[in-house]
Amino acid sequence: MTIINLAPPGAEPLTLAQAKAHLKIDHTDEDGLITSLIATAREHLEQVSGLALVRRPMRLYLDRWPETGLIEIARGPVTAVDAVRIFDADGAEGLVDLAGHVLDGAARPARLWLKRRPETRGAVNGVEVDFTAGFGDTGADIPDTLKRAMLTHVALMHGFRAVVSTEMQPAGVPDGYDRLIAPYRMMRL
Template identity: 30%
Template sequence: MFLKELTAVPETALPVGALRDHLRLGTGFADAGAQDVALAAYLRAAIAAIEARTAKALLARDYRLRLSGWRGAQLALPLAPVAEVRAVRLIDAVEAEQVVAPARYRLVQDLARPRIAPRGGVLPTIPDGGAVEVDFTAGFGPFWSDLPADLAQAVMLLAAQYYELRHDGAGAVAAMPFGVAALIEPWRTVRVLGGRG
């Protein structure tokens, strides 16, 4: 399995001003925006850490999943929530592509395990030595206000910790802070069945 992020979270979607307020950084100085680049980086790092722990895409963006074979009768997608499946392509051994008609599959939306299911019958056969690629859009929405409040707060707390420990470098604690862990715990997806189904 190979998952690739095709689009990044745009700078305008990051709540840099809210993080600056949360940290109670001074305002009105000539270089007031000088730290915005660093604050955006801490927000991106916090988002990535929380997404890795919850298997949830927080802000909407596009992904490509590539597999060498189906994992059962339905394909569970590795991130949630999934807004849409944009394309499914079969790739043969020489990388020639064949687009699968959307009438052959459907998205089963689920906040824990979204999946692609066949529409009557089975998912199309993957060529020998080939793969399947699935392009999809995942995330709660394009704007910070689309996030559930507890996940937004967890990002803010974790980004603030990254800011506070910015000079510690490698000496920073690797464990997730208790407050952040408590906020994201209800959103964590329990993986069962050895990654299948």
């Protein structure tokens, strides 16, 4: 299973002004650095939690349709399933009818069930599911706890700015970070 972003998020969960207020910075000398640290904090949080914070289109690749008929989508919250395509061994594409589909997009992982299970013939990445995931279009839609975790992370990375290059961030996570994101983290047994 592979998930890719089809487009970058249209905004970051934190604004530059929010991050600068948290850092108690009132000059513009480090605006570029702080903006990049916000993106790094978002990317890290999404990676460790399985979340998509800001709504955007994504694609899930599977080799075959699951035996149970239930597709698990490990990036969420999923707000819509936009298209499902299957490919045969020769690469011929077929569009799957989504009529009657059931989406449990808030579940972790999100789950998709189709009324009619398509026939797949074992092509590598033979199933593509295009979906939209994220809490909303702006930072206002994202839970405050997650934004607080990002602010503490930006502050820690900002403190490391003279020692660790921006490309090598994150250099660590702050104390309490894991407790802040724990309710949103997808855990598997």
